[in-house]
Amino acid sequence: MKIDKVINNNLVRSFKDGKEVLVMGKGLGFKKHKNDFIDESLIERVYIIDEEEKNSNYLEVLLSNIPYTYIQTTNEIVRYAMNSLDKKLDETIWLSLTDHIYHAIDRAKKGKTVRNALLWEISRFYNHEYLIGKEAINIIKKRHDIQLAESEAGFIALYLVNAQMDDSLKVQETMEFVKRQRKILDIVKYHYGVELNESSVHYDRFFTHIKYFVRRISKEKNLLNEDLGFLDIIKTKYPQEYKCARKIEDYVNKEMNRELSEDEIVYLAIHIKRVIDESL
Known part of the structure; x- marks a missing residue:
């Protein structure tokens, strides 16, 4: 693959099999330019941009403003979830969960907590996903040295529930x-x-x-x-x-x-x- 646009040091836009994609990896875009070949050994994730997303620069703006450590955190959580559930999750979880984790950590740093009114129901109805959510909180604590409230385990569980369905929904x-x-x-x-x-x-x-x-x-x-x-x-x-x-x-x-x-x-x-x- 060749670089079509360098968005930041860790994110570039490219094309794969005729589809527009965002390619992520630590240092992937460092000192690179349009038409340079992408170092495939550095690739951590390739995200296919759908038709709706092509018509805006939302993804590029979002990802360029989120530190790469958050993307790596999401990668670890999603990998753990897929191994635990023994299922392939819809690719949309990666972007939505990264965005959620970024804002959850930002809220926690400011001493704000969002109440999850359905935490009990989530923990009962979707116990496996809820337990993964609790482990996700541990991963976040390890990577970012911030303790998220238990309510976040419920929210993360809902992203995992969505990612197992045939159609993507909002949390x-x-x-x-x-x-x-x-x-x-x-x-x-x-x-x-x-x-x-x-x-x-x-x-x-x-x-x-x-x-x-x-x-x-x-x-x-x-x-x-x-x-x-x-x-x-x-x-x-x-x-x-x-x-x-x-x-x-x-x-x-x-x-x-x-x-x-x-x-x-x-x-x-x-x-x-x-x-x-x-x-x-």
């Missing part, structure tokens, strides 16, 4: 999803007057269904109506589960202005039946 949107997931679980809990058995296999399956259910409904996507013909059977055989599923439908209709298909009702009722059987 604020993911927080809204967490609230809705909590509400749906509460509807089930209060309908039956029991605490759900969170250690059961069916709870895990139910919660996984709820996660994708909330995300799907928010994007106005119902399950394809396969005309299963099970709704009347569910209403007759599992009347309480059916009523509970209808309460969830009422909540979705009121809070999200969405209608549920019959198939959605059927699948919700079946999951409710299974998780309640293991909780009574």
